[in-house]
Amino acid sequence: MTELSPAPAARVGDVTLSLLGWRRQVAALYAAVRAAADPETGWRTWRDGRDELFAGHPDSPLDRSARADFRGLPYAAYDPALRFEVVALPAESQRLEVPTATDGVVPFDRIGAVELEGIGRLDLWWLGSYGGGLFLPLRDGSAGTSTYGGGRYLLDTVKGADLGGDDERLVVDLNFAYHPSCTYDPRWSCPLAPEGNRTAAPVAAGELLPPGGWERTPSPSPLAGSG
DSSP: OOOOOOOOOOEETTEEHHHHHHHHHHHHHHHHHHHSSSHHHHHHHHHHHHHHHHHHOTTOSSOHHHHHTOOOOOBOOOOGGGEEEEOOBOOOOOEEEEEETTTEEEEEEEEEEEEETTTEEEEEEEEOSTTOOEEEEEBOTTBTTTBOTTOEEEEEGGGTBOOOBOSSOEEEEGGGOBOOGGGTOTTOOOOOOOGGGBOSSOOOOSBOOOTTOOTTOOOOOOOSSOO
């Protein structure tokens, strides 16, 4: 019997349709978080769902060798004190032009800020290209030790990472802090936390690095209009 090779992934330009599938599943995962009976249950759903995506999806940021040994992403225990419902505060306008791995150079406009107890003020960024979306990165005092040196993401709504809220308030839950794709493999280019999204306070919540870090973790590049 002739063994058939798997069909190549369908492509639109330089992007495979499997990437659309990844984003669709991430959006569904965050929808389940918002619908959960309580925040910690939602967090467990999110954690388990991310493990499934990282282990089995063709667009996992883990390379094949890392996937073969994958036993789950490490996280700090859930801390309900690190969940906030906050209003957006005014901030001076600023634009950053950020190269990314899949979307080319994209503009981010500072549209406001949030104030988190024990953390301080963090800038809110709006994706200025088609469709828009809110982006909230964080580089805290754990960066370079227990978390990636370039920081983590809290919200990235264009990619589905949206914890909810209403017309007046945002849900910002530090337990949902997660690493960008460039943490695991340098083929990814990710926007990192600019100056207004950095704090010296360590955040003992969210996704952590495994002992010794990921084998292919690159050095962070600054987000001075790049990433």
